[in-house]
Amino acid sequence: MRREAPPPNRVIGLLVLVAGLGWWLLATVSVAPNRIVPGSPLRAHEAAGWPAALALVLALAGLAALTWRPARRRLWLALALATLLLMALPAWLALAATSSVDPSLPQARLGLGAGFWLLLFCLSLMVIELRTRLALGLSAGWLLVAAVVSAWWLASPWLEPLALMREYQGRSDQFAGALVYHLLLVGAAVGASLVVGALIALAMRRHSAIERGAFTLLNFLQTIPSLALFGLLLAPLAWLAANVGWVNALGVRGIGWAPAFLALLGYSLLPMVRNTFVGLSGVEAGVLEAARGMGMSRRQVFLQVRLPLALPVVLEGVRITTVQAIGLAAVAALIGAGGLGTFIFQGLGQAAMDLVLLGALPILAMALAVDSLLGALTRRLDPRMAAGAPA
Amino acid sequence: MIELRDVTKRFGTETAVDAISLRVAPGELCALVGTSGCGKSTTLRMINRLIEHDDGRILIDGRPVREFDEQVLRRRIGYAIQSTGLFPHWTVARNIGLVPRLLKWPKPRVEARVEELMTLLGLSREQFAGKYPHQLSGGQAQRVGVARALAADPDILLMDEPFGALDPITRETLQAELRQLQSRLNKTIVFVTHDMDEALALADRLVVMRAGRIVQQGTPLELLREPADEFVASLLGGDDRGLKETAIIRVAERMLPLSPRLLPQARVHRDATLRQALAVMFREHADRLAVVDDQDMAVGELSLRRLVENRREE
Secondary structure (H helix, E strand, O other): OOOOOOOOOHHHHHHHHHHHHHHHHOOOEEEEOOOOOOOEEEOHHHHHHHHHHHHHHHHHHHHHHHOOOOOHHHHHHHHHHHHHHHHHHHHHHHHHHHHHOOOOOOOOEEEEOHHHHHHHHHHHHHHHHHHHHOOOOHHHHHHHHHHHHHHHHHHHHHHOOEHHHHHHHHOHHHHHHHHHHHHHHHHHHHHHHHHHHHHHHHHHHHOHHHHHHHHHHHHHHHHOOHHHHHHHHHHHHHHHHHHOHHHHHOOOOOOOHHHHHHHHHHHHHHHHHHHHHHHHHOOOHHHHHHHHHOOOOHHHHHHHHHHHHHHHHHHHHHHHHHHHHHHHHHHHHHHOOOOOHHHHHHHHHOOOHHHHHHHHHHHHHHHHHHHHHHHHHHHHHOHHHHOOOOO | OEEEEEEEEEEOOEEEEEEEEEEEOOOOEEEEEOOOOOOHHHHHHHHOOOOOOOEEEEEEOOEEHHHOOHHHHHHOEEEEEOOOOOOOOOOHHHHHOHHHHHOOOOHHHHHHHHHHHHHHOOOOHHHHOOOOHHHOOHHHHHHHHHHHHHOOOOOEEEEEOOOOOOOHHHHHHHHHHHHHHHHHHOOEEEEEOOOHHHHHHHOOEEEEEEOOEEEEEEOHHHHHHOOOOHHHHHHOOHHHHHHHHHOOOEHHHHOEOOOOOOOOOOEEEOOOEHHHHHHHHHHHOOOEEEEEOOOOOEEEEEEHHHHHOOHHHO
């Protein structure tokens, strides 16, 4: 008996096509003798020779072939292949660096071109697509990420000529400091907004007048552009710092961490309050009535029933807030708040795109990591999702 | 024993419950029936003080409910509702053990009690103890709800349309189980429903409410035979009342001893209702039935004439 063959996986096919064309037609890297001179673009075979360029095209073709008849075993092989490719990319970059960068020029550098970015992007999407098709759990996803990251990390000594690495080496002390500062700023703002937001949400549940007022105010706050809000905070904070002793002693100034913290807090409050409020109010009435009817005290109802049932929604608010704050904190660099945004604005000022990337890539990675971690935590806490489908 | 004396509840200007008096004897299952908004749920919820009454007195074993601490009162009254109100983030076992834990029973005793109740309600421990409510069918969830209400072995059980959301077959199964359970446990139960068949099948006493007042109360048979007014008569099914009556009388109560006449082929079990006997007669075109016991041995006979006559001498 002939079995009905599953249809080809079009997503992978399309991604392979895009990645392959980009790899072949666009510049994969550019080589520059120093930081100032714009680099000369090189295509794949020009950068690291024909064998490596062809090997990658072959591997991409293999991916397309494996998913043409997507049986489960072939999808597994395709996932392994795509992951291996992602892990092999730093090796190719190292090869490109040794063959195209003149070692006698200490400032010579290798920039990443559109073709390379496209390949990286398409391969990542393929891994995500295959993971979804194979219905792999979260831990498998993290394992894949860990494998790829460690491959890049292991290859890093050979990637020194990479422009990104050059920029990093010039600022490695600053970088660690900026990263920690960025995280601290976001952590403090989100932590404070969680506390303040929870208090506001609780007050709103007590008095409906507060509910209307608070939502109006927070919605309004959300509509102010971030730069404008930083600007608005500048004058009052500067005045406070000049006239109130203890505020000054805290280190509050018109610019720096204080306005950044307050602005981040302001933007974080709306999603935090909204989710906390909706979470607490959204608990099914029958459950609460049963809880009271069984003889639980108000405190027990709140702590054992309402709060745990609201927690997934509250955590969702923390997730939205944190991701948003990680991005917004970059803008705060403009008012001297420091953080990874410093590199972005420095890079923009010097037209050094690799320096911009040095700031932007960690922000992106942090946002993705937080998003996925908190998302996983939310799902764990919700028994309806954690315990599987209904029997 | 539960006693309500001239109990009134007003919501704003509207009187939801209007000076009703009611007495539920120990071990009695009292069903409150009526159209929606007649105040039956409000009455029920005033007993465990989820709603506070405005006037009159509500006594439990002779003591006004207001004298109890709210939580102490509720912990000694079982409570089951239509939506089950099971905590979705707790397992079945933890849900059932709620009130014993609130009462600070030692852990082994709570566990033993949970196991006992799961057996009582026909829920296998291995299969269900670790499940979450969303993994249960409607009937299973409602069994857990009843088990939870019974957990601390309360004398009194309040049930607010507990089977209202179930499909007809599951509902009948659970009604039968409740009847069996009640014959063993002898709780004092106040049961709110708008399903008249359910009320007739379960209740020792039927209380018909309308617009916050009690229109009539009595045994199901009394109400079926002597409805106080048009409203009660139509609520009880209008012309279908006779059929509803046959549904609560057993064949064994009405059959005659075996006569020397030839036994008819058509047969009916002695524990069947007269309604079922009528159905058998109708289906088999017979006006006489043999009444049999569990071993299928004839123990009596029932004729159509016997079935319909003399009913007022019951």
